[in-house]
Amino acid sequence: MPGKPKQRECIECAQAFTGTHQRCPICQTICRVCACGKAYRGTNRQCKACRATDRVCACGKAYRGTNLRCMACRATDRVCACGKAHRGSNRQCGSCLMTDRVCVCGKAYRGTHSQCGSCRATDRVCACGHAYRGTGSRCQACRSSDRVCACGHAYRGNDSRCKACRSSDRVCACGHAYRGTDSRCQACRSSDRVCACGHAYRGTDSRCKACRSSDRVCACGHAYRGTGSRCKACQHAALPPRVLAAQRRATDNTRRARKRAAEVTGPVSVEVYMAILASGPCVYCGAPAAHVDHVRPLARGGWEHPDNLVPACQSCNLSKHAALLTEWRPDRVSHGATHSVKVSAELDRLTTELAELAEVAS
Numbered sequence: 001m002p003g004k005p006k007q008r009e010c011i012e013c014a015q016a017f018t019g020t021h022q023r024c025p026i027c028q029t030i031c032r033v034c035a036c037g038k039a040y041r042g043t044n045r046q047c048k049a050c051r052a053t054d055r056v057c058a059c060g061k062a063y064r065g066t067n068l069r070c071m072a073c074r075a076t077d078r079v080c081a082c083g084k085a086h087r088g089s090n091r092q093c094g095s096c097l098m099t100d101r102v103c104v105c106g107k108a109y110r111g112t113h114s115q116c117g118s119c120r121a122t123d124r125v126c127a128c129g130h131a132y133r134g135t136g137s138r139c140q141a142c143r144s145s146d147r148v149c150a151c152g153h154a155y156r157g158n159d160s161r162c163k164a165c166r167s168s169d170r171v172c173a174c175g176h177a178y179r180g181t182d183s184r185c186q187a188c189r190s191s192d193r194v195c196a197c198g199h200a201y202r203g204t205d206s207r208c209k210a211c212r213s214s215d216r217v218c219a220c221g222h223a224y225r226g227t228g229s230r231c232k233a234c235q236h237a238a239l240p241p242r243v244l245a246a247q248r249r250a251t252d253n254t255r256r257a258r259k260r261a262a263e264v265t266g267p268v269s270v271e272v273y274m275a276i277l278a279s280g281p282c283v284y285c286g287a288p289a290a291h292v293d294h295v296r297p298l299a300r301g302g303w304e305h306p307d308n309l310v311p312a313c314q315s316c317n318l319s320k321h322a323a324l325l326t327e328w329r330p331d332r333v334s335h336g337a338t339h340s341v342k343v344s345a346e347l348d349r350l351t352t353e354l355a356e357l358a359e360v361a362s
Contacts, residue, residue, distance in 0.1 A: 011023060029042055032044075051066045059073055071089075075089055076089075078093075080096055098111055101113075124137075126138050144158050145157075149165055167179055190202060190203050191204075195211055259298060262298050263304045272306055277289055277311055279311055283311060283335070283343055284332040284333070284336045284343075285335060286335070287315070287316075289311035291313065292311060293316070293320065295325070297323070310336075310342055310343060326347070326354065
């Protein structure tokens with residue numbers, strides 16, 4: 001019987017390892033620069049792009065890569081140790097390959113990588129000069145190029161065929177006919193689930209949105225909570241100017257139409273707005289007034305009339321938004337009912353409506 005590989009000491013880092021090489025696996029895998037100028041890490045003399053060549057498989061299919069067979073020939077029907085049938089070149093199914101892990105940064109995640117997505121994603125500069133953040137060696141714009149499919153359709157992306165050619169008519173295991181690139185229909189992929197926190201939700205994620213949302217710090221230094229890699233302000237600033245202009249026009253037009261439909265005796269003049277703004281502090285908290293608030297929001301059936309307008313600070317007006325008084329902060333509503341006859345009258349009317357609905361329901 002052959003003897004076991006003996007313990008060796010690496011000639012570079014002096015670390016003990018088991019094997020037949022003079023250097024440990026970490027020292028063997030070093031940062032290299034290919035003849036094409038690309039930096040990579042590994043034991044090969046060329047980067048993967050240079051080693052990948054156009055090939056023809058024994059089945060007759062043309063492909064590009066470093067393997068002797070195409071993906072279809074290498075992918076076979078297998079049965080995982082867990083008993084699940086799958087197709088591919090891995091000995092384990094996708095569920096067994098994906099495990100719960102804890103990154104060195106302390107974040108819990110699920111996958112096959114040794115680091116979480118945030119740690120693997122770094123600030124990079126593409127060869128085109130564009131700064132971006134991610135795990136790819138090129139920015140999205142360089143990886144996604146203008147292409148023409150074999151069917152003659154022009155598209156943009158990094159796939160070799162357009163979506164229409166990749167999408168095909170399929171029949172799901174549930175019997176539902178659909179068209180797309182997924183192996184299951186949308187209904188089967190999106191199912192009723194119960195998160196570990198006990199929250200019931202529907203979707204394809206293994207956790208509900210509240211559990212996937214975490215406290216984050218954006219590159220701009222702003223703290224926020226969510227699942228995106230950037231805060232809402234940075235996402236908004238990254239939109240093209242024409243998109244921002246279109247959003248502003250749509251918002252202004254909607255509000256203008258709502259105010260026009262809510263007018264009782266004609267449009268409220270600027271002088272009336274200024275007089276209400278100067279009439280006192282915010283009726284909801286007592287802070288200096290900077291806005292004029294509709295006690296009953298226009299979006300909820302309120303009128304564009306002085307009897308529905310009160311002075312408010314920016315914080316209260318933006319926080320209240322389109323909420324009724326019974327749906328907003330009770331402390332602010334109580335303060336408003338004490339200091340404003342308009343707020344008190346609206347609160348009494350809403351309370352009466354709720355009582356009548358409760359009687360009807362009972």
